[in-house]
Amino acid sequence: MNREEQVKQLQNNAAWDVIIIGGGATGLGAAVDSATRGYKTLLVEKYDFAKGTSSKATKLVHGGVRYLAQGNIKLVKEALRERGLLLKNAAHICHTMPFVIPCYSWFSKIFYGIGLKMYDALSGKLGLGSTKILSKKRLLNTCHK
Numbered sequence: 001m002n003r004e005e006q007v008k009q010l011q012n013n014a015a016w017d018v019i020i021i022g023g024g025a026t027g028l029g030a031a032v033d034s035a036t037r038g039y040k041t042l043l044v045e046k047y048d049f050a051k052g053t054s055s056k057a058t059k060l061v062h063g064g065v066r067y068l069a070q071g072n073i074k075l076v077k078e079a080l081r082e083r084g085l086l087l088k089n090a091a092h093i094c095h096t097m098p099f100v101i102p103c104y105s106w107f108s109k110i111f112y113g114i115g116l117k118m119y120d121a122l123s124g125k126l127g128l129g130s131t132k133i134l135s136k137k138r139l140l141n142t143c144h145k
């Protein structure tokens with residue numbers, strides 16, 4: 001990629017169907033979507049692609065589990081729907097990843113157990129399967145397989 005060459009090309013092309021400002025995850029995603037729909041698309045980035053917030057993210061499409069603890073059910077449902085749609089529409093770049101959350105007390109077992117079961121239920125048809133409560137023995141057996 002040669003920036004000077006691309007700026008020159010820009011000056012010779014006055015008409016675009018879609019112009020996107022900012023080449024982070026949002027802008028890049030929108031640009032791919034727009035270009036694949038056949039629109040003449042321009043993506044303008046001030047510094048470098050994915051230099052901003054997008055370079056700091058874990059890249060987990062976590063479906064907003066942390067918003068559940070804040071009681072923001074509307075946002076959790078929206079994030080879960082987006083997660084499900086991404087898995088359906090972009091299966092070539094998204095895959096599921098199981099997590100184990102350690103619980104060191106009965107309170108955390110109940111807290112995470114109920115919370116994650118609620119999270120499963122909120123995902124509806126776009127869910128990834130049910131959260132399981134594992135004993136220490138079962139977890140160690142699973143890890144050693």
Ligand SMILES: Cc1cc2nc3c(=O)[nH]c(=O)nc-3n(C[C@H](O)[C@H](O)[C@H](O)COP(=O)(O)OP(=O)(O)OC[C@H]3O[C@@H](n4cnc5c(N)ncnc54)[C@H](O)[C@@H]3O)c2cc1C
Nearest residue numbers: 022023024025026027045046052053054056057058059060
């Ligand atoms: C520590 C951390 C962890 C995160 N973890 C997750 C996670 O696990 N899962 C998740 O889904 N999200 C996560 N996020 C959130 C996620 O990173 C952001 O929601 C996402 O990267 C935002 O992308 P963006 O394209 O909107 O913004 P950015 O990535 O910031 O991109 C904006 C771009 O616009 C450019 N720009 C700005 N002004 C102009 C201009 N005038 N002209 C041209 N270009 C311009 C900037 O240079 C930049 O490249 C995390 C964020 C952080 C900070």
